[in-house]
Structures are given as C-alpha cells and as structure tokens.
Amino acid sequence: MKSHKLIIDITVLFVFILLFLPSTALAVQVHGPPEGFIVHLMGHVFFTASLGFLIYILHKYPLDRSPAWTYFKISIFFWLVWNLDTFFVHILSARLPRDAIITGPHLVYSRLKGPFDLERSMYYLGQFDHFLCVPAMYCLAMSLKNFCQRAERAINEEDPKKNIP
Amino acid sequence: MIEYLPLFPVYVVDFIGALLVVVFALIAFFYARRLTILQPKSVLWTYMFWFSMALVALAVSRGVGHTVRFVLLYIGLPGLWKSIAPFSGGLNTITFTSVAVLTFYYSNVRDVIERVKNDAIALYEANLRLQKAQEALRRLNLNLEKMVEERTKELRQSEKKFRGLFEGSKDLIFFCNEQHIIEDINPSGVELLGFKSRTDVIGKPFKEFFRDERQWKMFKEEVSKKGHIKDVEAQLVRPDGSRIDVILTISVMKDENGYIKGCEGIGKDITKMKQVTESLIQSEKMASVGQLAAGVAHEINTPLGIILGYAQLLEEDFEDNPDALESLKIIEKQTKICKRIVGDLLKFSRSSSDSEVADVDINECINEVLAITEHSLNIDRIYLIKNLSQDIPPIKGKKEKLRQVIINLLNNAHHAIGHEGIIGIWTEYDSKTKEIRVIIGDTGEGIPPEIQNKIFDPFFTTKSVGKGTGLGLSVSFGIIKDHGGYIEAQSPPKEKRFRDAGMETVMIIHLPVNKSDNQNG
Numbered sequence: 001m002k003s004h005k006l007i008i009d010i011t012v013l014f015v016f017i018l019l020f021l022p023s024t025a026l027a028v029q030v031h032g033p034p035e036g037f038i039v040h041l042m043g044h045v046f047f048t049a050s051l052g053f054l055i056y057i058l059h060k061y062p063l064d065r066s067p068a069w070t071y072f073k074i075s076i077f078f079w080l081v082w083n084l085d086t087f088f089v090h091i092l093s094a095r096l097p098r099d100a101i102i103t104g105p106h107l108v109y110s111r112l113k114g115p116f117d118l119e120r121s122m123y124y125l126g127q128f129d130h131f132l133c134v135p136a137m138y139c140l141a142m143s144l145k146n147f148c149q150r151a152e153r154a155i156n157e158e159d160p161k162k163n164i165p
Numbered sequence: 166m167i168e169y170l171p172l173f174p175v176y177v178v179d180f181i182g183a184l185l186v187v188v189f190a191l192i193a194f195f196y197a198r199r200l201t202i203l204q205p206k207s208v209l210w211t212y213m214f215w216f217s218m219a220l221v222a223l224a225v226s227r228g229v230g231h232t233v234r235f236v237l238l239y240i241g242l243p244g245l246w247k248s249i250a251p252f253s254g255g256l257n258t259i260t261f262t263s264v265a266v267l268t269f270y271y272s273n274v275r276d277v278i279e280r281v282k283n284d285a286i287a288l289y290e291a292n293l294r295l296q297k298a299q300e301a302l303r304r305l306n307l308n309l310e311k312m313v314e315e316r317t318k319e320l321r322q323s324e325k326k327f328r329g330l331f332e333g334s335k336d337l338i339f340f341c342n343e344q345h346i347i348e349d350i351n352p353s354g355v356e357l358l359g360f361k362s363r364t365d366v367i368g369k370p371f372k373e374f375f376r377d378e379r380q381w382k383m384f385k386e387e388v389s390k391k392g393h394i395k396d397v398e399a400q401l402v403r404p405d406g407s408r409i410d411v412i413l414t415i416s417v418m419k420d421e422n423g424y425i426k427g428c429e430g431i432g433k434d435i436t437k438m439k440q441v442t443e444s445l446i447q448s449e450k451m452a453s454v455g456q457l458a459a460g461v462a463h464e465i466n467t468p469l470g471i472i473l474g475y476a477q478l479l480e481e482d483f484e485d486n487p488d489a490l491e492s493l494k495i496i497e498k499q500t501k502i503c504k505r506i507v508g509d510l511l512k513f514s515r516s517s518s519d520s521e522v523a524d525v526d527i528n529e530c531i532n533e534v535l536a537i538t539e540h541s542l543n544i545d546r547i548y549l550i551k552n553l554s555q556d557i558p559p560i561k562g563k564k565e566k567l568r569q570v571i572i573n574l575l576n577n578a579h580h581a582i583g584h585e586g587i588i589g590i591w592t593e594y595d596s597k598t599k600e601i602r603v604i605i606g607d608t609g610e611g612i613p614p615e616i617q618n619k620i621f622d623p624f625f626t627t628k629s630v631g632k633g634t635g636l637g638l639s640v641s642f643g644i645i646k647d648h649g650g651y652i653e654a655q656s657p658p659k660e661k662r663f664r665d666a667g668m669e670t671v672m673i674i675h676l677p678v679n680k681s682d683n684q685n686g
Contacts, residue, residue, distance in 0.1 A: 054271055
C-alpha cells in the first residue's frame with residue numbers, strides 16, 4: 001500500500017512539474033524529411049536482425065527436416081538477402097546524384113547515367129530486388145502448402161471419417 | 166565504356182515481380198488460413214497465419230505501391246506519385262517492422278511448441294506406460310482367472326474324491342465340534358448308529374452313543390491329552406437298545422492358531438467279527454472240553470458199570486432189608502444218572518461217528534420229534550406253532566443226530582416256558598446262500614445278556630441239580646458243526662416277525678445244503 005501511494009505521489013509531482021515548468025524543448029517534436037528515410041532504414045535493420053535471429057533459432061532448434069520447414073528456411077533466407085539488398089539500394093539511392101537518372105517523355109526512355117563504378121553498378125543490380133522477394137514469397141507459400149497437406153494427412157490418419165476427397 | 170543503362174528492365178521486373186509477390190502472398194494467406202481452420206488449436210499455425218498476414222501485408226503494400234508508381238509514372242503523373250510515395254514507404258516500414266516483431270516472437274512460440282511437444286511426449290509415454298500396465302494387468306487377470314479356474318477344478322476333484330470316500334465308506338466317519346457334538350456323519354455311520362437320516366444324528370452329543378459313560382470319559386481325556394486315540398475298542402448302543410462293537414480312531418482338529426476346534430474320527434464295526442471270534446473261541450473250548458470229556462468218560466464209564474452191577478447184585482441180596490434196599494436203589498439211581506452224563510459226554514465227544522450219513526428231510530425229522538414230544542408239551546399247556554416250508558431240500562446228514570438236536574432244543578424251550586406258553590418252529594430255505602434255517606422259539610423269559618455267551622459251554626445249565634447235565638446245547642452245537650452249520654441264539658429275536666409272534670428267544674440252526682455233503686461220517 002505504501003509503495004502504491006509513493007508511485008501516485010511521484011506521478012502527481014511529475015505532472016505538476018510538466019504543467020508549471022514548461023519549455024519549448026518539451027513541445028511536440030517535428031519529424032523532418034530525413035527521419036522517414038532513417039526510420040525506414042532502421043526498419044530494414046530491425047527486420048534483417050529478426051530474420052537472422054529466426055534463421056539462428058531454426059538452425060539451432062529444428063522442429064523437423066520436412067520439406068515444409070526447408071521451404072520456410074529458404075524463404076526466410078531470401079527475405080534476409082532481400083532486406084540487405086533493399087537496405088543498401090536505399091543508401092546507394094540516397095547517395096546517387098540528382099542527374100544520375102535521366103527521365104524521358106516515357107518510362108521506356110529512363111536511363112541511369114554512368115560512370116558505372118562499383119557503387120553505380122551495385123545500385124543498378126540492386127534494383128532487381130524482386131529476384132529475391134518473389135522466390136521468398138513463393139517459398140513461403142510452398143512451405144504453408146506443405147504444412148497444410150501434412151495437417152490434412154494427420155487429421156485423416158486420426159479419423160478416417162474426415163478423409164474427404 | 167557504357168555511359169547509360171536503361172531502367173526499363175528494372176521497371177518491368179519491378180512491375181511483374183510486384184504482381185507475382187502479391188499472387189504468392191495471397192496463396193500463402195490461403196494456406197495459412199486453411200491451416201488455422203484445419204487445426205485451430207495449433208499455436209504454430211496461428212503464429213504462421215499472423216506471420217504470413219504480415220508478409221502478405223508487406224507484399225501487397227509494396228507490390229501495390231510499386232505497381233501504382235509504375236502506372237502513375239507511365240501515364241505521366243509523377244507529381245501524384247511523389248505525394249503518395251511517403252505513404253507507401255511508411256506502410257512498407259510498418260509492415261516489415263510488424264513482420265520483424267512477429268519473427269522475434271517465434272522464439273516464444275517455439276518455446277510454447279517445445280513445452281507442448283514435451284507435454285505431448287510425456288503424455289504419450291504415460292499413455293504407453295498405462296497401456297502396458299493395462300496389458301500387464303489384463304494378462305495378470307487372465308492368468309489369475311486361469312489359475313483360479315485350475316485351482317477350483319483341482320479343489321472340486323479333491324472335494325469329489327474325499328466326498329466319495331466319505332459317502333461311500335462302509336465305516337463310520339464323523340466330525341464333532343469342540344463340544345463333541347456331531348456336526349457331520351457319513352451314511353454308513355448313520356446306519357451303523359441305527360438312524361435313518363443324517364439329520365437325526367447331527368447335533369447329538371457323541372457320548373450319547375457310548376454304552377458306558379466311563380469309557381467315553383476315558384476316551385475324551387485320552388484324546389485331549391494325546392491329540393488322538395487309535396484302534397480303541399468301544400461298545401456303542403443304538404436307540405433300539407442293541408449294542409455294536411466298534412474300533413475307534415479319533416484325532417483332534419485344530420485351527421490355524423492351534424486351538425482345538427473339534428475332532429474327526431473313524432469307527433469300524435466289529436460286532437460280527439467279534440461274534441465270529443467268540444464262536445471260534447467257543448468251538449475251540451468245546452473241542453478241548455470234548456477231548457477232556459472223552460477221556461474222563463472213558464475212564465469213569467467202567468467203574469460206574471461195576472458200581473451199577475454190584476449195586477443191582479446187592480439189591481437182590483438185600484430184598485429183605487428195606488432200608489438197605491432203599492439205599493441201594495438210591496445208589497443205583499444216582500449211578501444211572503452218572504452213566505447218562507458219561508454217556509452224553511461220550512456222545513458229545515464221538516458225535517460224528519455213530520450213525521450213517523443219508524439224505525435227511527428236515528421237516529420229516531421235526532415231525533417225528535414232535536410226534537414224541539407233543540404229548541408232554543400239551544400236558545404243560547404249551548402250544549406249538551409250526552411253519553414248515555415245503556421247499557426245503559434234503560441234506561446229507563445223520564438223521565438220528567439231527568433229531569437229537571431238535572429234541573434238545575425243544576426240551577430247552579419247554580424248560581424255559583415251564584407252564585403255559587408257545588413254542589414256534591419254522592423251517593426255511595434261502596436259495597441264495599443255499600442254507601436251511603430251523604428256528605425254534607419260545608415265549609419264556611429269555612436268556613439274560615450276561616449268560617448269552619455261556620449257553621453253549623459244556624456243563625452250563627440253568628436247570629436245577631439233577632434235571633440237566635448242561636451238555637444238551639454243547640452236544641447239539643457239536644452235531645450241527647459236524648454238519649457244516651452253526652447254532653445261533655437270539656434273545657430277544659432280531660427279526661420282527663418272531664417278536665410279533667411273542668417269541669422271547671429263538672435258537673436258529675443254520676444248515677448249509679452243500680456243506681452237509683462234506684460232514685465227516
């Protein structure tokens with residue numbers, strides 16, 4: 001009871017200070033243009049870290065070695081690589097000069113201007129990120145499909161009456 | 166050196182890839198959804214569903230965004246795309262952040278799955294153990310049932326065997342409780358003790374059947390002291406008063422704590438055996454007496470003849486002296502009595518050597534004797550009941566001797582009655598035993614039990630001095646024995662018909678038809 005009362009007292013005091021000792025620094029923060037970009041990059045880092053963690057967990061504590069889990073792990077791997085790819089492409093894109101991309105009257109005429117050093121080449125190749133995320137999503141779908149078939153088999157083995165064609 | 170690279174391939178791959186991602190995302194969503202429907206309780210499928218949902222959202226958000234960008238740029242509306250692009254990017258950020266959060270959450274899901282899996286394995290193993298235990302229990306039950314069945318069968322057979330022994334034994338078998346009350350008895354025991362039903366005997370104290378209570382007390386003390394008695398002779402008494410001689414073997418029964426809970430015993434009826442033994446002893450005794458009598462008779466007969474001769478000569482000399490003549494007459498009379506006794510003794514000892522062996526009709530023999538004796542019987546108002554069977558076969562024997570036996574028995578009957586009474590004579594033939602029975606009964610006072618085993622002894626008589634020599638029955642016994650038979654005295658008669666006829670004593674002559682051929686002549 002005493003600890004609860006102390007918490008309430010501190011909270012009341014904190015609110016009191018906030019109300020009677022205002023300053024401009026404590027007003028609503030303004031989120032400028034680089035913030036969204038940084039947040040997005042941080043999101044990619046967070047996503048990459050989570051996928052790395054997942055791969056580590058799946059590798060260390062494998063549930064089984066069925067095709068479903070294999071597809072799942074491949075999918076996670078592709079997502080991880082895709083994340084890294086997009087992360088770097090975002091950074092390279094930010095570093096790209098404004099005149100590096102020449103747009104025409106039509107998309108067909110859009111071009112990337114050289115010189116094609118390593119950075120510019122990596123940027124160009126990195127743009128093809130769908131070669132990573134499409135297989136990633138495909139493997140995820142296949143993984144779930146296999147899980148589904150396995151679940152159906154398990155149900156059919158448990159109860160033959162549920163074996164609906 | 167390349168100066169430009171076209172971005173159109175990038176856009177094409179982007180556009181097609183975005184569409185494919187959306188398609189595969191929808192397929193993944195379909196299977197994830199189906200999984201949750203198939204196994205709604207699965208934590209993994211629930212996680213997979215939300216994980217897929219987040220990826221689908223990412224794919225759709227990104228795919229749609231790219232497609233829209235492509236379309237807007239293609240139709241020449243880059244300004245519009247510029248205003249939409251931050252939203253699309255923000256949405257993308259939110260979706261893959263969500264996927265990341267969910268991905269990190271997999272560890273917890275895995276823990277849950279692991280725990281559930283471990284619990285499931287433990288449950289499965291427990292079920293297996295339970296099944297094994299049930300199987301073992303079932304086998305044990307089956308085995309137990311089989312064992313019980315086999316044991317019951319053995320017990321049943323054992324029970325049947327011992328029940329058969331108990332029920333079928335011709336000896337008395339009984340069980341008593343600690344108060345010596347009969348609790349169970351076999352049918353032979355019931356019959357031996359003179360009862361008709363087992364229920365009549367059960368519940369009776371065993372001591373009731375002892376003729377002599379002192380003997381019972383002695384038995385009881387002996388059994389209590391030693392725990393058993395073995396082959397001890399006892400005399401029991403039936404409800405009708407008849408006595409039976411038995412050899413008893415009794416053992417105490419103890420419970421699991423060693424306390425006496427009763428006794429069990431076996432009794433063998435030796436009544437007949439004892440009678441036969443007594444007859445044998447009697448026969449031996451009579452044989453020895455016969456030999457003695459023959460010697461004595463032979464030695465005395467000559468002096469007696471001389472005394473009698475001289476007495477008669479002196480009578481002639483003292484015809485004038487009445488006193489002396491009277492004394493001599495007394496000497497002559499007493500000497501004649503002595504001669505008769507000696508003569509009887511000689512007959513007893515040489516009973517089988519006098520007359521010729523021929524076919525004898527027993528009925529004819531009886532009629533001849535009755536013709537002589539009936540007159541004297543009538544004087545004493547003794548009436549005759551005569552039941553002579555007509556199918557009596559002739560026997561090989563000595564007619565004179567047999568006639569003498571009948572005379573002796575009739576005389577004894579006459580003496581037993583004295584005045585007024587009935588003498589019954591029966592003859593019958595048992596074709597099974599091939600035996601002729603001649604029964605001579607009287608309505609006299611009967612033979613006291615204490616002298617029943619002495620009546621065939623030589624010189625044993627109940628008649629007053631001078632009236633009987635005590636050799637009649639002995640001689641008769643010897644004659645019948647020579648004919649292969651025996652004489653039996655019953656007082657009172659065992660057969661009801663004789664008792665109903667008023668007979669107190671019956672003398673039964675048993676004459677075997679075949680054995681008569683072998684009698685030494």
